[in-house]
Amino acid sequence: MTHANALPTIEDVASAAERLAPVAVRTPLISSPRLDEITGGRVFLKPEPLQRTGSFKFRGAYNRISRIPLDQRAGGVVACSSGNHAQGVAAAATLLGMPSVIVMPKDAPAMKRARTIAFGGEVVEYDRETDDRDAIADVIARERGAVFVPPYDDFYIIAGQGTVGLEIAQDLAALGIAPDVVIANASGGGLVSGIALAVKDRFPEARVMTAEPAGFDDHARSFRSGGRERNNRATGSICDALLAATPGRLTFEISSRIVGEGLSATDEEVARAVAFAFEELKIVVEPGGAVALAAVLAGKIDLRDKVAAVVLSGGNVDAEMFARCLAVA
Amino acid sequence: MTHANALPTIEDVASAAERLAPVAVRTPLISSPRLDEITGGRVFLKPEPLQRTGSFKFRGAYNRISRIPLDQRAGGVVACSSGNHAQGVAAAATLLGMPSVIVMPKDAPAMKRARTIAFGGEVVEYDRETDDRDAIADVIARERGAVFVPPYDDFYIIAGQGTVGLEIAQDLAALGIAPDVVIANASGGGLVSGIALAVKDRFPEARVMTAEPAGFDDHARSFRSGGRERNNRATGSICDALLAATPGRLTFEISSRIVGEGLSATDEEVARAVAFAFEELKIVVEPGGAVALAAVLAGKIDLRDKVAAVVLSGGNVDAEMFARCLAVA
Numbered sequence: 097m098t099h100a101n102a103l104p105t106i107e108d109v110a111s112a113a114e115r116l117a118p119v120a121v122r123t124p125l126i127s128s129p130r131l132d133e134i135t136g137g138r139v140f141l142k143p144e145p146l147q148r149t150g151s152f153k154f155r156g157a158y159n160r161i162s163r164i165p166l167d168q169r170a171g172g173v174v175a176c177s178s179g180n181h182a183q184g185v186a187a188a189a190t191l192l193g194m195p196s197v198i199v200m201p202k203d204a205p206a207m208k209r210a211r212t213i214a215f216g217g218e219v220v221e222y223d224r225e226t227d228d229r230d231a232i233a234d235v236i237a238r239e240r241g242a243v244f245v246p247p248y249d250d251f252y253i254i255a256g257q258g259t260v261g262l263e264i265a266q267d268l269a270a271l272g273i274a275p276d277v278v279i280a281n282a283s284g285g286g287l288v289s290g291i292a293l294a295v296k297d298r299f300p301e302a303r304v305m306t307a308e309p310a311g312f313d314d315h316a317r318s319f320r321s322g323g324r325e326r327n328n329r330a331t332g333s334i335c336d337a338l339l340a341a342t343p344g345r346l347t348f349e350i351s352s353r354i355v356g357e358g359l360s361a362t363d364e365e366v367a368r369a370v371a372f373a374f375e376e377l378k379i380v381v382e383p384g385g386a387v388a389l390a391a392v393l394a395g396k397i398d399l400r401d402k403v404a405a406v407v408l409s410g411g412n413v414d415a416e417m418f419a420r421c422l423a424v425a
Numbered sequence: 426m427t428h429a430n431a432l433p434t435i436e437d438v439a440s441a442a443e444r445l446a447p448v449a450v451r452t453p454l455i456s457s458p459r460l461d462e463i464t465g466g467r468v469f470l471k472p473e474p475l476q477r478t479g480s481f482k483f484r485g486a487y488n489r490i491s492r493i494p495l496d497q498r499a500g501g502v503v504a505c506s507s508g509n510h511a512q513g514v515a516a517a518a519t520l521l522g523m524p525s526v527i528v529m530p531k532d533a534p535a536m537k538r539a540r541t542i543a544f545g546g547e548v549v550e551y552d553r554e555t556d557d558r559d560a561i562a563d564v565i566a567r568e569r570g571a572v573f574v575p576p577y578d579d580f581y582i583i584a585g586q587g588t589v590g591l592e593i594a595q596d597l598a599a600l601g602i603a604p605d606v607v608i609a610n611a612s613g614g615g616l617v618s619g620i621a622l623a624v625k626d627r628f629p630e631a632r633v634m635t636a637e638p639a640g641f642d643d644h645a646r647s648f649r650s651g652g653r654e655r656n657n658r659a660t661g662s663i664c665d666a667l668l669a670a671t672p673g674r675l676t677f678e679i680s681s682r683i684v685g686e687g688l689s690a691t692d693e694e695v696a697r698a699v700a701f702a703f704e705e706l707k708i709v710v711e712p713g714g715a716v717a718l719a720a721v722l723a724g725k726i727d728l729r730d731k732v733a734a735v736v737l738s739g740g741n742v743d744a745e746m747f748a749r750c751l752a753v754a
Contacts, residue, residue, distance in 0.1 A: 124453040126475060129516075130543075145707035146455060187458075207704070214459075374747075375536070378474035378709040378740035411707035415751040418703075422744040 103349060104251050106297040109258035109290060112159040116259055119191060120155055121147050123260075125267045125405070130376045135392060137399030138273075142264055143379050145411025149215060151337075151385065152260050152287055152409050153177075153184030157245060159256030161188045164243050169194050171241030176200075176229040179208025180337050180384075180410050181247045186217030197242060199233045205336060207414045224330055248286030249344035258290025264405045265298040275302045276402040279359065279388040281409045282306035282315045283338040285347030291407070292354045305397070306351070306358040307388035309335040309366065314342050315351065316358025324348050334363045334417065337384030337410055359397060361390035364424060369393050371425030373408065374418075382413035383421065432678060433580050435626040438587035438619060441488040445588055448520060449484055450476050452589075454596045454734070459705045464721060466728030467602075471593055472708050474740025478544060480666075480714065481589050481616055481738050482506075482513035486574060488585030490517045493572050498523050500570030505529075505558040508537025509666050509713075509739050510576045515546030526571060528562045534665060536743045553659055577615030578673035587619025593734045594627040604631045605731040608688065608717040610738045611635035611644045612667040614676030620736070621683045634726070635680070635687040636717035638664040638695065643671050644680065645687025653677050663692045663746065666713030666739055688726060690719035693753060698722055700754030702737065703747075711742035712750065 125140045132138055144152040161173055172195035175185040182198040189196035196217045200209060201224045212219055220236065222229050237244050246253060261278070268275055278295050280288040285306070292304040306315040312333055317325040326342045333339065343351065361369070366383045369390035373381040381389070388406045391397065397404075413421075454469045461467055473481040490502055501524035504514040511527040518525035525546045529538060530553045541548055549565065551558050566573050575582060590607070597604055607624050609617040614635070621633040635644040641662055646654040655671045662668065672680065690698070695712045698719035702710040710718070717735045720726065726733075742750075 121455065124475075126450070129477065143707075146453075148458065150705075150707050211704075371744075374709055374744070375540075378472075378479050380703055380707040380709060415700075415703070415748070418751075419744070419748050422747075 102251055103346060104255040104258065104293065106293055108251070108255040109262050109294050112255040113259045113262055115159055115162055116155055116256065119148065119158060122263060123147055125264065126377065128376055135399040137402040137404055139392065139399065140268065140405045141377065142260060142405060142407045144260065144407065144409050145380055145385060149183040149187045150410060150412045151180040151184065152257055153180040154187055155259050156253035156256035156286055157181065157184035158188035158191070160245055160250060160252040161185070161192055161194065163252050168243060171243070172196055173245045174199070174233050174236045174242040175245040175247065176233050177247055178204045178336050178339070179212065179412055182208065182212040182217060183215050183412065185245050186212050186215035190216035197236050199229050203331070205412065205414045205417065208412050211412065248284030249346050253286050254290045254347060254350070256290070257287045258294045260287065260407060261291030261294030265295050268405065269298060273403055274299050275405050277303045277305060277397070278405045279305045279307050279391065280407040281338060281384060281387045282308055283340040285315060285343045285351050287407070287409060288355055289347040289350035292351060296354050303357065304355045306355060307391045308358060308360045309333040309338050309387060310360045310362045312338060313358060313360040316360060318343050318348060319352065319356050319358055335366060335384035335387060337382060338387065359391040361387050361394055361396065365390040365394045367421040367424035370418070370421035374422060379408065380411040380413065381408045382410050383417065385410035431580055432675060433584040433587065433622065435622055437580070437584040438591050438623050441584040442588045442591055444488055444491055445484055445585065448477065448487060451592060452476055454593065455706065457705055464728040466731040466733055468721065468728065469597065469734045470706065471589060471734060471736045473589065473736065473738050474708055474710055474714060478512040478516045479739060479741045480509040480513065481586055482509040483516055484588050485582035485585035485615060486510065486513035487517035487520070489574055489579060489581040490514070490521055490523065492581050497572060500572070501525055502574045503528070503562050503565045503571040504574040504576065505562050506576055507533045507665050507668070508541065508741060511537065511541040511546060512544050512741065514574050515541050515544035519545035526565050528558050532660070534741065534743045534746065537741050540741065577613030578675045582615050583619045583676060583679070585619070586616040587623045589616065589736060590620030590623030594624050597734065598627060602732055603628050604734050606632045606634060606726070607734045608634045608636050608720065609736040610667060610713065610716045611637055612669040614644060614672045614680050616736070616738060617684055618676040618679035621680060625683050632686065633684045635684060636720045637687060637689050638662040638667050638716060639689045639691045641667060642687060642689040645689060647672050647677060648681065648685050648687055664695060664713035664716060666711060667716065688720040690716050690723055690725065694719040694723045696750040696753035699747070699750035703751060708737065709740040709742065709747070710737045711739050712746065714739035
């Protein structure tokens with residue numbers, strides 16, 4: 097296995113892309129005349145709700161789990177996740193013939209829990225405010241001989257998520273277009289670090305930015321202070337997928353160097369973006385998957401005459417929360 | 426202009442594809458491990474909700490309107506539609522710098538009406554049960570010098586919708602896969618006839634089938650009788666997009682020869698398919714766009730060990746109807 101402090105490079109993202117090709121969806125770049133009209137720019141959307149398991153998380157999980165040596169696979173894998181990493185890990189493990197246990201908060205959306213089980217995962221619940229999920233996972237790992245699959249702070253996870261950026265870069269290059277800015281939702285920062293590696297390799301001039309829920313903008317604050325800042329709260333946003341307390345150590349080593357700027361959006365702005373995706377894009381996006389789009393729609397960045405790629409990172413939303421978002425708009 | 430009785434061929438579909446390339450979305454083929462598991466086959470979905478205006482109708486409308494000679498464009502265009510053709514015509518006319526009037530039933534979904542206006546169309550309402558929409562359109566055409574754009578029974582409309590089939594055939598060929606069956610929703614039959622032209626050209630052995638709402642299965646009954654049968658009702662299905670009374674004359678000349686088989690699905694089965702697309706595919710599909718998927722999910726055709734392409738034809742659904750569908754499932 098790779099040393100715990102090693103950082104992936106563009107070559108590792110390319111290797112991940114080869115590994116993922118037979119099992120992952122190569123999601124298309126979608127454009128929306130309405131969005132271009134609103135922004136005055138040219139905006140391309142990368143719809144990861146169409147990805148296997150409904151979010152980009154499958155990419156990193158499969159890339160990581162497929163690197164576990166055959167003689168260490170018998171005990172399966174264990175992971176902690178509120179739902180998208182959970183589904184990615186469960187589906188990837190099942191594809192690779194391994195059992196999986198997911199330590200999931202009690203307040204995770206019902207759909208995410210049900211789908212994790214449907215993809216072959218065993219769910220163990222914990223309380224976000226009182227339990228230590230890492231300790232629970234640690235016990236399971238030792239008792240079952242299961243390999244822990246971290247949600248973001250891992251060489252192969254980052255490289256796997258980076259394939260989102262590689263595909264964006266390849267597709268824009270094929271169109272003969274260079275992006276001015278690429279915006280990705282951030283929680284632990286695996287997605288945005290991986291994307292930055294791939295996008296900056298092909299388009300060094302492009303700005304890569306994070307988008308986070310208002311009040312959970314640890315990346316934006318960390319970029320400003322230069323250190324890894326923490327969020328004050330662990331709950332209290334409709335963006336259940338984006339509540340990691342602080343940027344990852346490895347991910348921040350990458351993102352502080354080649355990302356370095358962050359946007360945020362309120363729950364109401366996020367709900368409007370979910371509704372926009374329903375009405376205009378016909379794509380089901382969960383609140384946590386719609387923050388970058390929300391920031392763009394709310395005018396948090398001026399895209400006039402610019403080319404932007406915006407990642408819609410996931411679509412695992414309950415019917416009830418979806419209806420709530422449509423009602424706000 | 427082409428003679429009113431001429432039938433398009435694969436060459437006309439290819440010409441339409443060239444015309445559409447700069448303005449239409451080349452929708453991807455999507456696969457769903459869950460759907461493959463349910464059917465025991467390999468099912469590819471063609472998601473036209475991701476198309477410009479949210480349905481395949483933009484393809485035919487743009488192909489048709491772009492063939493109007495420059496000296497006949499001043500009076501704009503007029504069309505009759507419950508909503509998807511309406512949006513396609515309005516958007517295509519606007520792109521080509523022409524005004525458009527849409528004669529739309531009073532019971533058309535509010536979203537379809539609003540979007541038609543947003544795309545630049547002027548809406549004139551009529552009553553499905555008592556008014557003659559064609560007569561209304563005829564008066565508008567004469568008064569304004571507007572060119573009538575038929576919803577399906579037209580050389581260029583059929584050729585334009587055929588690009589859906591051309592893309593399916595090209596993408597499957599690129600994967601080295603031949604489809605056993607291709608299923609498309611049918612109302613007037615423009616989509617399925619066009620698709621059949623393109624699919625049969627590349628894959629002569631493939632079966633092409635219609636999918637229709639139960640009680641509005643005029644294609645299936647016409648295929649059996651050999652003549653153009655009519656539906657008994659004009660309203661009474663949640664599939665507002667699929668209520669044409671009978672197959673078109675030109676479309677049936679094509680479809681009776683190279684389609685010839687039809688499936689149907691009840692409103693409840695359709696609602697379940699809309700919910701399946703929400704949960705598993707993360708695509709917003711309207712009831713009328715989900716009938717083929719509904720027939721597949723309800724086991725109306727045995728796809729075990731078969732390769733199938735299923736068209737999701739549109740995604741223009743109100744939040745209220747969408748919630749109703751999710752509640753049924």
